Amino acid sequence: MCSPSATLTLWAGSWLAGRSAPDDVLDALRAWASRQSLAAGDPVTGGHTGLPWPAAEPLDAGSGIMVLLKVIREAVRAPGAHLRLVLPVPGDPRGLPVGSEFATAAMEAEEGILIGAPGSDGTGLVPQWVDEDTLQWTVYRTAIPTPVPDVALGEAEYAMREAVRDAADALMRLQTTGIGTGDDDPRELIEDELAAYSRHQYPDSAPLRARRILDSADHVAAILTVAQQTPTSSPASASAMQAQETLFRPLWNAIRTARLAAAHAASV
Structure with a gap:
């Protein structure tokens, strides 16, 4: 969660x-x-x-x-x-x-x-x-405002599958260009992030598809969080950091959209 x-x-x-x-x-x-x-x-x-x-x-x-x-x-x-x-x-x-x-x-x-x-x-x-x-x-x-309509769960699930791939590609690109490099293994850092999310359980009544979407959103968020944890020893120009923000913003937007759709479907 x-x-x-x-x-x-x-x-x-x-x-x-x-x-x-x-x-x-x-x-x-x-x-x-x-x-x-x-x-x-x-x-x-x-x-x-x-x-x-x-x-x-x-x-x-x-x-x-x-x-x-x-x-x-x-x-x-x-x-x-x-x-x-x-x-x-x-x-x-x-x-x-x-x-x-x-x-x-x-x-x-x-x-x-x-x-x-x-x-x-x-x-x-x-x-x-x-x-x-x-x-x-x-x-x-x-x-209480009129709510913004949620995307369909099928659309959210597809978006999260795409986002997992895009986030992994983004992390690899940053490692290749030297932004966010360090001694720690990114895979271990991602697992640590996911472990923190997994402490928070879903109700058994939550639909399986909603749970899958929330799990996928957590996976993407873990990858992005690790990618954004640039060590202080890693040099990065202002333009490089702006490029990183441009790369990640649509992925974070997709995560929020998917989480909202899944949470509302599960809380009905």
Whole structure:
């Protein structure tokens, strides 16, 4: 799984459908951090939800997780409400409500979850690291925009097969030209990256094709991450770094597109 928001989207969707227990959601989140905390993003949200603002209270393994699940359950009660994962980056704010505090926080975190019916007010969740052991979920009252249509799973799966090849070619090209060279074996570094992703499990209810797409997206992301970890001893000109960015940008865009399509298909 690529992010805490993706984990919560899939597992909360499974829980809402009656296919997973609250403890399953907690276990999935604890794979990211041993402690979870919850707070309102502003005083209005705090008043609406009863959550602390600005200070957060730790969530424990018992009643604490129920507070987060209660927020999610209440947000999906509106007709047409559902969970939507967002993975924005500068230059690609797809899925964000324009000009909102949630959008600002989600863009900074490069992830978040929208819960509600398009065209109405709903709830936004953004995870933020407090320290290496604590992940805080900040809750926002926000408008729910009309979602950008996801690509079909077949199209996403094909795109990821192509992206695996293109990412491997890009890594080889960078190694050949001297950018990103070093003493470490790239294959071992990629395996290390993949091992980090594999700690985060999918619900059994997630469709097999969606899981394959998410696994392929993680594979491409691992290759790109290794390729971008240029050692300080490796010289690179500004033009060479710009060429690298131009080479990788469409691959990262394809990864986000595939992850969103798969996550939404798996959380229905």
